[in-house]
Amino acid sequence: MADIKSWANTAAANNQQPPDGWPENQLPSTVNDCAREDMAAVRRFYETSQWTDLGHVLTYLSATTFKIPTDLTATYVPGRRLKLTDTTTLYGVVVSSAYSAPDTTITVRLDSGSLSSSLSACALSVLTPNNNSIPSIFPFSSYAAITGTTTVVLGDCGRYFDATSGTFTVTLPAANVRTSVNPPFVVTIGNSGAGTITVARAGSDTIDGATSFTLTQYQVVTLISNGSNAWRRINSFGV
Numbered sequence: 175m176a177d178i179k180s181w182a183n184t185a186a187a188n189n190q191q192p193p194d195g196w197p198e199n200q201l202p203s204t205v206n207d208c209a210r211e212d213m214a215a216v217r218r219f220y221e222t223s224q225w226t227d228l229g230h231v232l233t234y235l236s237a238t239t240f241k242i243p244t245d246l247t248a249t250y251v252p253g254r255r256l257k258l259t260d261t262t263t264l265y266g267v268v269v270s271s272a273y274s275a276p277d278t279t280i281t282v283r284l285d286s287g288s289l290s291s292s293l294s295a296c297a298l299s300v301l302t303p304n305n306n307s308i309p310s311i312f313p314f315s316s317y318a319a320i321t322g323t324t325t326v327v328l329g330d331c332g333r334y335f336d337a338t339s340g341t342f343t344v345t346l347p348a349a350n351v352r353t354s355v356n357p358p359f360v361v362t363i364g365n366s367g368a369g370t371i372t373v374a375r376a377g378s379d380t381i382d383g384a385t386s387f388t389l390t391q392y393q394v395v396t397l398i399s400n401g402s403n404a405w406r407r408i409n410s411f412g413v
Contacts, residue, residue, distance in 0.1 A: 176211065178219045180229055225257045225297035232296055233277075237288035238269075240296075241277040250280050253303030253328025253351075259295035262287065267329030283327065285318075303328045303352070314362060320344070326361055328352065334362040337389070341369035349379045349399045358401065360408075364394035373397075381405045389413065 176194035189197045192204035193211035200208075228249070230242045242250075250271040258264040266284035273279075282289070315332035324335065325345045331352065335344060344363055352359045365371045373395070374386040380403070381387060389395065393412040397405045407413070 177215050177227075181215075222297075224300055226300060227295060227297040230296060232293055234289060234291045234293045235279065237290075238283065239279055239281050240289060240293055241279045243277055245273040246278045247271045247273050249298065250278065251303060253331075255299035255301075255329060256282060257297040257299075258282075258284075258289065258293060259297075260287075260290055261292045264289070267327065269327050283329075303331075321367075328359075330361055331357075331359050332361070334364065337363070337365045337367050337369070337371045339367040339369065341371070343372040343374050345374045346376055346379070346381070346397065346405060348376045349403050349405055350401060352399065353401050359399040360396065362394065362396040362409075363389065364411075365389040365391055367391065375405070379403050379405065382407055387413075 176190065180194075182188050189195050191197060192200055193207035196208055230246065233241045235241055250268050252268050252270055254268045256266050256268060258266065264284050264287050266282045269281045269283050271278055271280050314334045316330075317334050317336065318330075319336050319338045321338060321340050321342075323342045323344075326333075326335070326347050328347060328351050330347075337344070346361070347359070349359075363371065363373055368391055371389040372386055373381065373389065375381055381397070382405070387395075390412075394410065395407055395413050396409040398408050399405055
């Protein structure tokens, strides 16, 4: 049975043998089979419609990378959420994608776990990081405990990073990672551990005119980007 991921985006290419396609001069007795198969495929898609499997062929590379044939950098954009089929179902975000003929290499940061050679499928979130209909912009819309050097990426907008132990650096993304300020990029960083957390800029950006600042135990700060070259502290506790 053909799912939507195997359908072509040009009408003439959907000519597989019934019931998976609609070839020219097909027998009248197969028309109802094709129609019922299409209805079933649409229903299966509808039941998981927040994720879209485009049928791409994945090749495992490492615990955080895989590759796909052709240039798909416009699809696997940094910040887009992924649902990956491995030995278990994994969720994560695209950190980067780079094309070097003939493949696109995707680097991901998973919510938990790691990729393995059992990686078999990837579904993309319907919403994209930029210009989406339901942006995640509010502080504390998601939570992540961190214990080591961390780089904030586009998909972390609205996330609360909780440094639960250790002394390390959290690097902000470029302030223009989201050029639109409607919605803006907002991120919260807190230190519930006993170490010292350095919050650092990317490139030549500034953070309230500075290049970095530190958080000691129980200090929390929420930052907002101006969409160009600077971050502002809009809320803080103990700082």
